[in-house]
Amino acid sequence: SPVPFPPAVCTRELCVFSFYTLGVMSGATDEVATGAEVVDLLVAMCRAALQSSRKGIIFEPYPSVVDPFNPKILAFSPKRKSYNRLQKALDSVLLIRRMAQGPYSEIKKQMDKIDPLAYPLLQWILASNRSHIVKLPWNRQLKFMHTPHQFLLISGPPSKEARFQTARKLHGSTFAFHGSHIENWHSILRNGLVNASYTKFQLHGAAYGKGIYLSPISSISFGYSGMNCILKTHPSSLFLQNRNLNCIALCEVITSKDLQKHGNIWVCPISDHVCTRFLFVYENGQVGDVHINTQEARIHREILQVIASAQL
Known part of the structure; x- marks a missing residue:
């Protein structure tokens, strides 16, 4: 059966107020059937972007959240950004999450006591995520990636996914890795991977031209995920508590003539030709197998099997 897409979150103020009045986002937290670890992942990515020195560039989209005490105004608005107030609300979410390990929906009252904007911010983090993410159970994980924190993106942002499927029918596809700092994923999950070459979003060089590397x-x-500069820290029992997270994506890429291959570095200049399928998260100095080659038949077969089993 087709996967229902999460509701789109329009940042226009009229839409935000309408969503609040109609209760469109009120069930977002309760409907996270994908479990607490996916929620923790989204919160961790939001925190990483918010704490980045580049937050003015990469913390996009900025939340649009209605004031719970005055539903006619926005407590958080892209037009009036307050990173300090946002950080305070996010800290409250994290504090309650550490104290109570139950579902988020059960701890709304505790969040409201500490900060009335904490729970509305959490709702926005979940509702604004445009990718359908599921945590892979242990028996369906790609063991060669050497991390228990494996997530499958069953679908990307709907409009991009539709264009990708059309291109795949014409040209076929394969799989390749994409490394990006954890702070970038708050935006990537909501906007998809984009061609950031020669823009303010570019962090690394573009030696082989413009495109997604x-x-x-x-x-x-x-290396591009920042994993080669990890500091070893004491392990934490809670995935959420680790501030030392790194993320690598396994993407499906269209194999058209536009895909430029420079040895083992590929450049895809068309954003719609790359869709993130897996996220692998590493904490506190964990590393994956550095010798994986997606073009090996065995690896390719395992990837397809995991995707197929998750969509049954």
Whole structure:
């Protein structure tokens, strides 16, 4: 059966107020059938973007949240950004999450006592995510990635997914890794991977021209994720509590003539030709297998099997 897409979140103020009045976002937290770890992942990515020195560029979209005490005004608005107030509300979400390990829906009252904007912010973080993410159970994970924190993106942002499927029918596809700092994923999950070459969003060089940089070899993308500069810290029992997170994506890419291959560095100049399918999260100095090659038949077969089993 087709996967229902999460509701789109329009940032226009009229839409935000309408959503609030009609209760469109009120059930967002309760409907997260994907479990607490996916919620924790989204919160962790939001925190990383908010704490980045580049937050003015990469913390996009900025929340639009109605004031619970005055539903005619916005407590958080892209037109009046307050990163400090946003950080305070997010800290309250994190504090309650550490104290109570139950579902988020059960701890709304505790959040409201500490900060009335904490729970509305959490609702926005969940409702604004445009990708359908599921945590892979242990028996369906890609073991060669060496992390228990594996997530499958069953679908990307709907409009992009539709264009991708059309291109795949014409040209076929394969899989490749994409490494990006954890702080960038708040935006990527909501906007999709974009061609950031020669823009303010670019963090690394573009030696092979404009496009989304990918590699069939895991070690190359691990480097771009910042994993080669990890500081070892004491392990934490809670995934959410780790501030030292790194993320690598396994993407499906259209194999048209537009895909430029420079040895093991591939450049795709068309954003719609790349869709993130897996996220692998590493904490506190964990590393994955650096010798994985997605073009090996065995690896390719395992990837397809996991995707197929998750969509049954």
